[in-house]
Amino acid sequence: MGLPVTDYRYTDPGAPQLVNGTPSEWIAILKACLMNGYGTKAPLGWTLEFEDAGSQKVAFRNSLANGGSGGYFQFWSSTGANAANTTCLIQCAKDMSALDTFIKPVNYRGLYQNSTYRGWEIIGTSRGFYLILHRTNNMLMSDGTNTSSYQYFQVYFIGDIESFYANDQSMFTLVSGTTGGNTANSLGVSHNAKYAYFYDTDAGSGTVREYSTIDPFTGNNNSTIYTDNAELSGIQHILSPFLLTITYSTTDRDGVVSASSLISPMVRGKIPGMYSSQFMGYRNDSWPIDVSMNGVMHTLLRSNYAPHIWINMEQWYD
Template sequence: MGQPVTVYRWDDPGAPQLSSRTPSEIIDILTKCLVDGYGTKAPLGWTRPFYNASTQAVAFRNNVSDGGSGGYVKFFSDNGSNSAGALMRITHAVSMTAINELFHQGYTQAFELRAGIDRWALIGTSTSVYFFVSRDVPMSTPTSGINQTMFFGDYYPAISSDVSRCISIVSPSLNNDTGYGWSRTLDWLSSNGNFNGINCLLIFDADGYAQNRSYGLSVIYPTDSTSSAIFNDVPAQSQITYPVFIKMIGESGVTTGTDRMGTALFNSSLSPTYRGVLPGLVQMIYAGWRSYSWPTLIDVHGCQHWLLRNPSNGPCMFAIKLDEWINPYVPV
């Protein structure tokens, strides 16, 4: 049984708007999508346990009753202001006791509400979310046209009892990050195959122990930033898709490396080499759609998918499934 997916957009009736590009608008958008709802759309069922209006900081928690980890994700203005175009930061933790008290915290990354950004979208479930801040530019965008895509919430864990599965990530190319850029977005997956092996996630042991390991995103098929016009349209071939894996950095996992109990990492139930997959996100081996507008929705094997941009003027080859997200580690 999969998790039903809801899509929220800036152009929905009654949707909150990103008109001033301030942190308070981001917090309002997230709160309405996750907690309160808007118009005729119900919220995803998260909670907002902590909020500080004076520093533009907020924390959300996913839904435990729906199988979520109960992990926390924090958004905040980098300098505490509510100014237009402010740098925003995002981080995650296994638990929190106050807005600035995070337990087993992961890396902190960034996104900026740059001039021209007036669109947003949020795709998610009661446990996991993709969030976009964007503008009216094509799917294939020159590096100067920065739009940012991020994930927060639970990944699907290889170890079902993993209590540390709540994460947040904007950039697959960095870990702690205080800036923004065309490569500091999940969209970068389509433009550069060299992110495999980059430390962008700090994840604690699955049983909640204080030991942590460095992980990165890993894909099967190399990606490319070519701007050739042969990729402007829909690929003619029937797609083959693969999940995006969360893989440990710096260990082969088979013949080297052990967890804190001495078990080989590849077989570990505490810090396995392959920690899990990102929900609903797939890589397609055939690329295209360079000339299309954003957002572009495509059909893959009879299911609608939301296409991720290529921020380096090349073809697109990653998409988010929109009907339901299915945990590949749970037998059907």
């Protein structure tokens, strides 16, 4: 059995709000969704392991009881201050012994903010979740033509991937879009690869490797249909998962190529709950767009170019 998914949105009754975009507001949102709940929504079941309220730092851990890896992520103010629109940082690790003390960490990323970003959404389980920052001065699913900018809105996945290796000791990671320094493009941006970092499956190597996944439907560049709506047009969605891979000739620490390796395998796993549709559209429609596909509810990620990436809102980790 998989794990049930909960979707938390800033538009929910009783939801905490981003009034000024301060780190403390973000920490309150994370605590509400991960460990306390709000309104009629129960929390995901993560635990708060470390906190320094003075410097706006917290570290959470996913649920071992529900099959999680016990991985950690730290969320903190980039400046240590609690000022409006402060960029916040996110870093994941296999383990932590204290704040800023990471054991087998992966690359950190920045959550960029300004006064147009006042909406948020968290979609997830006790093992992993999507952290989404919404632009609120324009609620269209897309209003731009830039294929690579992260400025429209931001999405990160934090937690365990769905590894294809039963005893994988490095499942907990941060998945982002095309990188630009330590701030990365949204996972929802079209025409970009998605990236994640992992150690060997047996956790026996200190080398972290970059895995990526290429959107299978990025070749659909017919911009004349981007304003269409699949449901109104009677078009069926064909959904493809995102598989995280490295090149087949990459060698592991024993000199075995990834196509044959069990510790640095060519295909590591998939991003939980995320699917690409061959249909790109909805640009002039307003967020949110929730659609039942084959009896399972999905929500469409906003994009600055061509929305077509969906998140399963009912169950992951089957």
